[in-house]
Amino acid sequence: MAKYDYDLFVIGAGSGGVRGARMAAATGARVGIAEEFRYGGTCVIRGCVPKKLLVYASHFHEDFEDAAGFGWQVPEARFDWPSLIANKDQEIARLEGIYRRLLDGAGVEMHDGRAVLVDPHTVEVGGRRMTAGIILIATGGHPFIPDHPGIEHAITSNEAFHLSELPRRVAVAGGGYIAVEFAGIFNGLGSEVTQIYRGPRVLRGFDEDVRATVDTEMAKKGVAFKYNTIIDRVTKRPDGALDVALTDGSALEVDCLMLAIGRRPNTKGLGLEDAGVALGENGAVAVDVHSRTSQENIYAVGDVTDRINLTPVAIAEAMAFVDTVFKGLPRAMDHRNVASAVFSQPPVATVGLTEEEARAQGQRVEIYRSSFRALRHTLSGRDERSMMKLVVDADSRKVLGAHMVGGDAAEIIQGVAIAVKMGATKEDFDATVGIHPTAAEEFVTMREPVAEPEKQAAE
Numbered sequence: 293m294a295k296y297d298y299d300l301f302v303i304g305a306g307s308g309g310v311r312g313a314r315m316a317a318a319t320g321a322r323v324g325i326a327e328e329f330r331y332g333g334t335c336v337i338r339g340c341v342p343k344k345l346l347v348y349a350s351h352f353h354e355d356f357e358d359a360a361g362f363g364w365q366v367p368e369a370r371f372d373w374p375s376l377i378a379n380k381d382q383e384i385a386r387l388e389g390i391y392r393r394l395l396d397g398a399g400v401e402m403h404d405g406r407a408v409l410v411d412p413h414t415v416e417v418g419g420r421r422m423t424a425g426i427i428l429i430a431t432g433g434h435p436f437i438p439d440h441p442g443i444e445h446a447i448t449s450n451e452a453f454h455l456s457e458l459p460r461r462v463a464v465a466g467g468g469y470i471a472v473e474f475a476g477i478f479n480g481l482g483s484e485v486t487q488i489y490r491g492p493r494v495l496r497g498f499d500e501d502v503r504a505t506v507d508t509e510m511a512k513k514g515v516a517f518k519y520n521t522i523i524d525r526v527t528k529r530p531d532g533a534l535d536v537a538l539t540d541g542s543a544l545e546v547d548c549l550m551l552a553i554g555r556r557p558n559t560k561g562l563g564l565e566d567a568g569v570a571l572g573e574n575g576a577v578a579v580d581v582h583s584r585t586s587q588e589n590i591y592a593v594g595d596v597t598d599r600i601n602l603t604p605v606a607i608a609e610a611m612a613f614v615d616t617v618f619k620g621l622p623r624a625m626d627h628r629n630v631a632s633a634v635f636s637q638p639p640v641a642t643v644g645l646t647e648e649e650a651r652a653q654g655q656r657v658e659i660y661r662s663s664f665r666a667l668r669h670t671l672s673g674r675d676e677r678s679m680m681k682l683v684v685d686a687d688s689r690k691v692l693g694a695h696m697v698g699g700d701a702a703e704i705i706q707g708v709a710i711a712v713k714m715g716a717t718k719e720d721f722d723a724t725v726g727i728h729p730t731a732a733e734e735f736v737t738m739r740e741p742v743a744e745p746e747k748q749a750a751e
């Protein structure tokens with residue numbers, strides 16, 4: 293008789309949990325998984341995937357306009373929000389089915405319900421208790437909702453995917469990934485959008501040239517920014533419109549207020565205390581480099597640990613966990629030089645250090661920067677500029693960071709990220725022959741560094 297019901301029990305069937313469960317099962321381990329909502333987690337159900345579909349949808353607006361410069365006469369286009377949402381829901385349901393089938397095919401037993409830890413080796417799902425040698429917590433996060441009068445009238449990204457109609461006027465609060473992405477989505481689909489952010493410019497933490505370009509280009513597309521302010525109170529009118537009063541004394545009248553002011557780890561009511569799992573200061577599960585918690589048989593991966601909150605990172609953490617615990621190949625996930633993209637309009641993608649981070653580390657840096665109008669827009673007539681930038685260590689010549697704002701940024705930076713991860717030098721980039729005509733070739737044809745004095749004068 294085995295000592296436990298399972299070798300591994302996974303709580304949460306999102307990107308990290310599903311990958312951990314499948315890979316562990318592939319080693320011959322007996323694996324159970326519990327999910328209280330839908331299989332696929334934030335990314336598949338109400339994050340990356342549906343968001344990207346909405347980004348595609350919103351881009352057609354400009355594509356139709358741009359077509360005229362290429363000789364196309366497009367009859368007046370009409371957009372139907374319910375069709376988009378229905379098609380998106382169908383695709384998400386298909387993907388959820390795939391996730392379930394993958395788990396089933398791997399021999400993972402699925403328990404649909406909320407799991408709570410009873411002790412370090414026991415979980416309870418829907419009144420049924422099960423034991424496991426190892427437990428993996430992969431419960432993800434949820435949107436943070438601040439405490440302002442009337443905030444119950446606001447929605448988060450969770451609800452944005454299910455609105456019954458496209459709001460005519462939208463306010464989006466926040467200046468991070470989700471806020472700029474949804475501001476772009478609503479704006480592209482035809483809503484009047486105001487973005488409210490507490491700082492002076494969106495995307496804090498990104499390279500300053502990236503932030504400046506995004507700010508300028510989003511404004512050109514029609515997004516209005518309310519900077520250096522936050523929501524004070526929200527009042528709903530009898531006709532359903534919302535009055536959003538801001539702390540700077542101004543007010544907005546909108547049909548929808550969407551909050552995107554950060555996410556919090558899902559750690560409440562999980563029985564973590566009963567299992568001896570300690571939380572960090574930010575309420576996330578505290579883990580070591582092997583994703584092990586303060587309880588030796590309990591591990592945690594993904595957003596619940598609040599390290600780098602991205603799906604591919606959760607998956608990579610889960611793979612390292614399986615190698616370490618089930619394959620006897622201990623290894624830590626490498627969180628350095630993780631590339632990421634913001635699917636704003638225009639999109640942003642980045643890998644490695646920003647200029648500010650490199651300088652703050654005391655590094656002597658050379659900056660290469662290019663700002664240009666993409667070939668497509670010479671005929672479309674669209675006034676949109678792209679920006680690319682390399683941050684180079686002046687001594688070792690290594691490319692420390694690559695940043696882009698412009699069409700296909702995410703597709704381009706993914707390849708550049710391999711070079712940066714490998715430690716490529718600026719000379720390696722220079723020795724690479726470009727593909728012409730592309731925007732990507734700028735990354736291998738930037739010859740002259742930005743002159744330091746000019747840079748300083750510009751600051």
Ligand code: NDP
Nearest residue numbers: 466467468469470471491496552553554555601633634635
């Ligand atoms: P972010 O942490 O990216 O941004 C939160 C934003 O809200 C920041 O602008 C922050 O301001 C602001 N903020 C925080 N607290 C308050 C407050 N109390 N009042 C007003 N404003 C506040 O969170 P998101 O919710 O946008 O996204 C969560 C995470 O999900 C991201 O960090 C990312 O890891 C992941 N994600 C990734 C995507 C991708 O890969 N494309 C897409 C979407 C999400 P400040 O900057 O001043 O702190």
